[in-house]
Amino acid sequence: MFRKSIYKTPEQLRQMVAPGLATAASLEAARMAIVPGATTLSVNAAAEAALAERRARSNFKQVPGYRHTICASVNEDVVHGIPNDRVLQPGDIVSIDSGAEIGGWNGDSAFTVVLPDPTRPELVAERQRLSEVTEQSLWRGIARLARAKHLNEVGEAIQDYIESQGNYGILTDYIGHGIGRSMHEEPPVYNYRVHRRGPEVKPGLVVAIEPMVVVGSTDTFVRDDEWTVATVDGLSAAHWEHSVAVHKAGIWVLTAPDGGESALKPLGVRPVPIS
Template identity: 60%
Template sequence: MFRRSIYKTPAQLRAMIEPGFITAASLDAAGAAIRAGATTADVDAAASATVVARGAESNFKLVRGYHHTTCISVNEQVVHGIPGSRVLEPGDIVSVDSGAQFRGWNGDSARTFIVPDPERTEMIARREELSRATERSMWAGIAAMASVSHIGEIGAAIQEHLEANPPSAGGDWGILREYVGHGIGRKMHEAPSVFNYRTPDPGAEVKPGLVLAIEPMVTAGSEQTLIEEDDWTISTVDGSDGSHWEHSVALHADGIWVLTAPDGGAAGLAPWGITPTPPA
């Protein structure tokens, strides 16, 4: 049986740069639209307009049964929230997941935003801490990809970072187990799976040509989740807040490049002493 290789050629890696940039631009637009009083549909529309203006199409809309450019998850919702009439309120923690397909290649990325609220500074601080911990664990995984030998070590690096930086209020961060990162290329979701925690399986070899969507999904409480009645939205069982950060990342012969970061990942990787290099 023929099985497509999970490793891309240098030309294929170069072709993935533009969809990555378009995906990043869609999240910039989404972030600019997030404010108290805006609906999640407003935020989705801003991202969608950017994707279309750049000559791309939403790869989320290519998923059967899904009709939006983004997933937008608020507060106890962690991932796969459907944009609609929900009005954002001061203090909300909002995770936006977006993607674009351009000339047959895909980008996929997510960021978490906090709606400003000058009245509830303690809640804002807790939610900012959750988002920051999730984002930094993602960068720990990306940095690991630059040097490890197998994909399982990426998940271990994510979990180790979260364990080493627990919530200031005590307890532990929850790491979603049922939802994981993935390969990306001609399709938005490809093999292999990228777990956000330690597993006994070392996973596929990490070598030039590998492109992964690294995306920790972290909660401020229990990792247990449920699927809402819309059959899409994933929320925490205990009502604790969730955060989701994601980048599509390419490893090539000369180094690593974060396809969905406007700077290729330079700022995020600097604390690990890594300078990203675009595929030649």
């Protein structure tokens, strides 16, 4: 049983639109800043400036002990990487996670990008494929949410897709979550099949779906900075995430500028704006 209702009112859903769009803007600014020679701190600065333009606050900075706007995880780092003076190199795979808070409501989203490197085409292709599989598993999870009766169907869709694409590993120690007044709320959102059905999917449910996928072993460790999660075998990882609202007319991807339309249309789902 959940300690309080996990379902938002129609007015609360409307208030979550702005922080979702601010989160998307911060990630777009970060994406533009990811080039060879940039540091993850400079990427952080770009995301922070984008939030300031929208009069949004970084909800990452509100996590006790964390001082940055984004998490920047490179190569074998999976999630929670701290921005620093590390210089990005051609061929790097970079995952950026960001969130925004406006009026007490939160957004949370992440993407992965691979920097071109003509001298290592096989590595770039492997990493690009990893990112694409992870992203598409996210969209298949979102598409299932649009049709699901219970939340844990999302994890089934994500796992089924990833397993159909090759020998990839899905992290099980880190999962998605509800989102609203806090960045991390109940219920848990699994990226894999579990025995429990989970809560009913009905209007008012808002969740952050975020598969984390690796090319090798799913064994991870936390670095000495006490934040960064990295693969034990040193192989590449990818992370994609969106915050998604279920409302009376359908679903809407809060952290996608088009509500997820371009990605969901090929999957037979038409998102509907929150009114």
